[in-house]
């Protein structure tokens with residue numbers, strides 16, 4: 001039983017990763033010389049977050065916090081993956 005449960009968990013995690021699509025990438029704009037974060041290259045205007053590079057920016061638009069904000073402000077029907085405590089519950 002233990003093994004079976006482990007398999008289900010990893011399959012579920014894999015599914016969440018594959019389904020995760022970036023949302024609201026246009027809300028992240030290029031910045032330079034921002035007084036608060038002079039080394040930042042990008043800023044998410046919705047979340048007021050700063051990023052140093054393209055990789056951090058891409059991670060952010062796929063991140064849960066950004067997607068939750070986007071869901072609240074722009075797209076109420078956007079799929080946002082459940083929290084970890086919810087994932088462990090049976091469907």
Ligand SMILES: [Zn+2]
Nearest residue numbers: 044046047066
């Ligand atoms: Zn954001």
